[in-house]
Amino acid sequence: MKRRDFIKILGAGALINPITSIFASPARKLDYDKWNGFRLSYHVTLPNTGKRARLWLPLPDSTDTKYQITLGNIWDGTNKIAQFNKLKNSNSPVFYAEWNHPGERHLTVSSIVKTSHHFTDLERATNDSKYTPATIKPFLNATRLLPLDGIVRQTAINITSEYGATSPIEKARAIYNWVITNTDHNSDLSGRGSGDIKFILENKVMSGKCVDINSLFVGLCRASGIPARIQYGIRLNESELHPSLSRLSDVTQSQHSRSEFYVNHIGWIPVNPADVNKVIKLENLAHDHPSIRNLQKKFFGTWEMNWASFNHLNDVELTPTSTARKLPYFMFPHAEIDGQALDSLDPNNFSYKITSSLLIGTGATF
Secondary structure (H helix, E strand, O other): OOOOOOOOOHHHHHHOOOOOHHHHHOOEEEEEOOEEEEEEEEEEEOOOOOOOEEEEEEOOOOOOOOOOOEEEEEEEEEEOOEEEEEOOOOOOEEEEEOOOOOOOOOEEEEEEEOOOEEOOOOOOOOOOOOOOOOOOOOHHOOOOOOOOOOOHHHHHHHEEEEEEEEHHHHHHHHHHHHHHHEEEEEOOOOOOOOOHHHHHHHHOOOOOOHHHHHHHHHHHHHHOOOEEEEEEEOOOOOOOHHHHHHOOEEEOOOEEEEEEEEEEEEEEEEHHHHHHHHHHHOOOOOOHHHHHHHHHHHHHHEEOOOOEEEEOOEEEEOOOOOOOOOOOOOOOEEEEOOOOOOOOOOHHHEEEEEEEEOOOOOOOOO
16 A cells, blocks of 8 residues: 555554544544545625625635645625625635625525645655745745744744754754644634734743644744745534544534645645644643654644635735725634624624535535
């Protein structure tokens, strides 16, 4: 069996803690040739108040990749204005709707997306190119919540020096391991975190959710001269690895981010530190538990694609322009009534519901 076809996610170390669900079977594998199709649907009803209501929805990335393809989008509702757009200065898709009349404000937007598990075999990878493409260089830049100087820069230097890391892959691995060891998943936080890495490091608030943990990885990579970015998206289906890592059907609160870094000649390499820490929390295991170390190793270079990416943008300007100015990231629905934003983290009062269904066959349409 070739490594490119299957990778054993848990391996023999899974038997160390047989009563723990994620480690119950040593034979769990991800099939990297199999494609799954999903229908992702937003069901939105906005309050019938004010004169003008506006809505923006993040959609699965419509750019074909080797692991995700969007086959199309469709909408139906009471709105008179509807647009499938791109976010400013990007190819990332967004749906926009507007109501300028009294009456019910509801709509449904559906996307068909296909995914295949994503894996980079770093044992076979070589880095024989010094040239970084111009399109990749922006992922070395600082953003408002990802400063690259001061404590961020010094922490990155300390990590790579401590691990004796010299190559980009060695440095990224050192940062990845450090982030997992020194942070914790905080299930009590609302949303997915702020991603304010300077605040996290200066105040030693080393617990958070996926955006915080991935932001630390990305910021420390960029401060080390390694292009990196966060991919913001949503879980679509039950996980083959652990029941906590997604749900079936109702995915209203299943928004999730992941991260990746870029190495010349190899390309974008997926990593998933946040889910390692989530399993640590839910299984009540120590960071140095042998089975966690095994999972941590496997998730450096792998994404389980029961998840779809929306975009990799920070400091997001919605299109058409909203009164929100720049959002730190765009992963949740955003709505405004007469210029006042609704709470995107409160789907019941917003209100919206997001559903996902697994489709049979590879040529599914609406």
